[in-house]
Amino acid sequence: MNRSILRSTRRLLLVCTTLFAGFGLAACASSDDAGDAMDAPVVTFSNLADGDSVASPVNMCFEASGVTIEASGEIHEGSGHHHVIIDPTDDELTMFTTAGNPIPKDVEPRYVHLGDGSGCKDVELTPGEHTLLAVVADGGHITLDPPVHEEVTITVE
Helix, strand or coil, rough: CCHHHHHHHHHHHHHHHHHHHHHHHHHHHHHHHHHHHCCCCCECCCCCCCCEECCCCCCEEEEEEEEECCCCCCCCCCCCEEEEEEECCCCHHHHCCCCCCCCCCCCCCCCECCCCCEEEEEECCEEEEEEEEEEEECCCCCCCHHHEEEEEEEEEE
């Protein structure tokens, strides 16, 4: 085979190999990014939905994925426990839905703390409309990064 053709063939093989390797890496990066989004930590009210009408005491139960729920105290990566802020102010909504903010414990009845690692709690609420903000915080009561929260509005009859 002619040296010139051999050189051209080698160059073509090198270019093709580089392109295929690049496409393969790009495909892997894309699927990893999609996986990260799917694995993002989430908390939900498992028994309450926006607009529900309920009686008091209100049974609040939570489900979490992408985060381990455990008792408060020690701080473990990717772990935390539930809090509920009842009728949060705009400042509280901003603070507790942002990473790295402390949630005061037992400072007022609007802050419900499930520090034992449980997933349900009965709470007495007055009749009327109430906004409930579920937040997962670490063992030191600091909101997680990324923040893990959900908000629903219910009516207590």
